[in-house]
Amino acid sequence: MTSFREFCRICKIIEETAGSLDMTGLVSELFSLVTSEELPIVTHFVMGEVFPAWTDKEVGLGTGILINALSRSSGLSIKEIEDIVRETGDIGKTTVKALGKVSKGQVTFSSFLDSPAELSIMEVFERFRDIAHATGKGSQTSKIKHLQYLFNSASVEEVSYIARLAIEDMRIGVGEGIVRDAIAKAFNVPVASVERGYMLTNDMGLVAVTAKEGGNEALLNLGLQVGRPIKLMLAQVTPDIETAIRELGVVAAEWKFDGARVQIHKKGDTVTLYSRRLENITGSLPDIVSAVKTAVKADSAILDGEAVAIDEDGRPKPFQEILKRFRRKYDVQNKVRHIPLTLNLFDIMYLNGDSLIELPLQKRREFLVSSIGDSDLVHVDNQLITSDISQINCMYEQALQAGHEGIMIKNPGSPYSPGKRGKNWLKKKPVMETLDLVVIGAEWGYGRRTSFLGSFALACHDPETGRFLSVGKVATGISDEQLAELTELFREHIISESGTSVEIRPHILFEVAFEEIQKSTNYGSGYALRFPRLVRVRDDKSLEEADTLERLEDMYRTQRK
Structure with missing residues (x-):
């Protein structure tokens, strides 16, 4: 079992390293060092997260709770801690400085004893998992006690990174690109296979352990899974319609709705909705859940669409009104009545056990249309296949007159590329850049x-x-x-x-x-x-x-x- 101190030692070196190639080598060394059980955890830790982005789990610690726990562990007042934060500008350095001021006579504190018991990576993760599970009455007290335990069990090398992980801000300069390359280097697999695995799972920890245990073959077997959201395909701005046609030729043009992106997962009678940030918003949108159960004829599917709030005249309400629906946890039915939504579907990535993302857009469109039945709340958006600029301009004006943002101009032969922003999807809006x-x-x-x-x-x-x-x-x-x-x-x-x-x-x-x-x-x-x-x-x-x-x-x- 790897000690958390060893993880922190390597993080400290990474933090002091400037070149991305050298950083990649250090992260690769870290990945090679830990066990298969620890690897997915360490992969997320170095990226400044405790859980995969797609899960419902979150640490849920604000700076206030962290400072409160630090105050109790150090014996300093909250104001004294806040003064140190202002002085250092870094919660990690603040933690080291605050705990370093502890009185030797304070029997409740053991962090900087000569030989503190070593924390393991797994023990730190399990404490954060317990913090994430703490909900309801008394949850804040429980979270503070778990943080106190970590602070009181850690060495001076460790408390800085515990504090940073608590607010999921590691500040060591490791992003997706470095982690991707480090996985490839550590386990001798192609970078392209790591990239593909991450696109399909949205979980770099899962990709890392798959590469370690099964190599390239196992990576290539990773695929979409209902209930595990993937990153959405993104668009970039085109200066004008003429440029888009010049670059793509024949295009698929659609309205760009003034709404909020939604990823829909359906398996049998279970429907789960995810926001653009991949947060589970199912409980906030019961009307859409019910409509999807009726309208989507497939047994299992993953779909991409836009939720639009409609006013009494059939025009879209302001974007912030839609977010009120997405954020709502209480009195949901009242918001359903006052901010009704419709769902406009424009893509399908998975259907009845098969991934569709590598198929061209036009073929995916056929599967989408055939999978959706009549519904007042769920629609497949209109699409125009053409290279005629005048026809696209006409669609553009119609979208604007209806109160929407503009149009999307897509390459009909393009695959669905999760998390990628490129020229296969272009957007045209009549606003300043x-x-x-x-x-x-x-x-x-x-x-x-x-x-x-x-x-x-x-x-x-x-x-x-x-x-x-x-x-x-x-x-x-x-x-x-x-x-x-x-x-x-x-x-x-x-x-x-x-x-x-x-x-x-x-x-x-x-x-x-x-x-x-x-x-x-x-x-x-x-x-x-x-x-x-x-x-x-x-x-x-x-x-x-x-x-x-x-x-x-x-x-x-x-x-x-």
């Missing part, structure tokens, strides 16, 4: 906005390292009512505060419009947005869907031309 960026910080407001978070710091994503690189701040386009809602939304994700500045754990995306991209040495990305404006909060999207540094660079080059 936007980016989906991660909120990493904020500033407390002034005057009448003193109690609100006001200006928000934004970052793009570097998929290889998993890091978020700053691109500027946005404060425009936000009403007082929105500021109040955003302050509540981000409160549990605050990591540290210094004066009016707040560091926020990356978790929420903003869709931001802007006038142009400029080069800038003031931000980590090397770029800044000119006149950024908040369009909407995209808390339906996952961090991996944030726009990348590569996209910023491409957009900068395009605008220069």
Whole structure:
């Protein structure tokens, strides 16, 4: 059984390593070191997560609970802990410093004794699993006690990473790309097979242990499974319809609905719905669950669609109204009455035991149409196969007149590529250019906005390292009512505060419009947005869907031309 201290030793070296190739080698060494039972856990740990993204399990620890547990373990007051957080700007360093201040006479604390009992990787995971299972009355006290146990059982090398895992922010620069390559290196399997396995399972831990125990053959046998959501295929922006036709030729054009993405899993009479972030939202949408049971004729299927909230005139309601349905846990039936939804299906990835993702779009479309019966709430969206620009322009105008965002322009021969953003799916919207960026910080407001978070710091994503690189701040386009809602939304994700500045754990995306991209040495990305404006909060999207540094660079080059 591998000690947690050994895991932390390697993480410390990784954290101090700059080159991605060297980091890959270190992660590969770690994967080779641990047992098959520990491997999936370690795979998720190095990526800053405790459980696979597709599961319902989550640690559910905010910074407040963590600070409370740290206060009890160290004997310091919560205010003293918060002062250390402001000083260090890092919850891991804060934990080391706080526990290092413990009085030698404090008998309840054992962390920095000469020879503390070694924690194992499995024991740390099991404690986090117990924390995740703690619900209902008394759950917060239970979570704090489990954290106290970990802090009081850990060495100085370990407490920093325990704290970071608690809020799922490891800060060692290991992203999906490095983990993918490390699995291939550790177990001598092709990178392409690891990538394929991850696309089909959305679980890098499962892919790692499959590669170790069964090699390439076992990886190639991994497939879709009803009840295990996969990442959604993504689209990129096209500047105009003419460019799309020039690149693709004959296309499949569809409306781009002003709704929220939904992945539907059906097996017999069991229907499970997942949001764009792959969160289980089944309990929030009983009307859609009932409609899917009636409309989907297949015994088992995985489908892709868009849920749209409709007003009395048959026009789409604002996007934020839809999210009220998705977030609802109580008084659901009341929301069903006040915010009715329809489901527009546009793809099918799995049908009656067979994966369809490698089939061309047109063939998948045939399976989709034949699998859906008549329903008032579930529809297969209209699709136009053509290379005629005038016909596509007509569809575009019809979509806009109906109150939707624009159109999708797809390659009819393309496979379904989970988690991939490419030119097989293009979107055309009549708005100024936007980016989906991660909120990493904020500033407390002034005057009448003193109690609100006001200006928000934004970052793009570097998929290889998993890091978020700053691109500027946005404060425009936000009403007082929105500021109040955003302050509540981000409160549990605050990591540290210094004066009016707040560091926020990356978790929420903003869709931001802007006038142009400029080069800038003031931000980590090397770029800044000119006149950024908040369009909407995209808390339906996952961090991996944030726009990348590569996209910023491409957009900068395009605008220069």
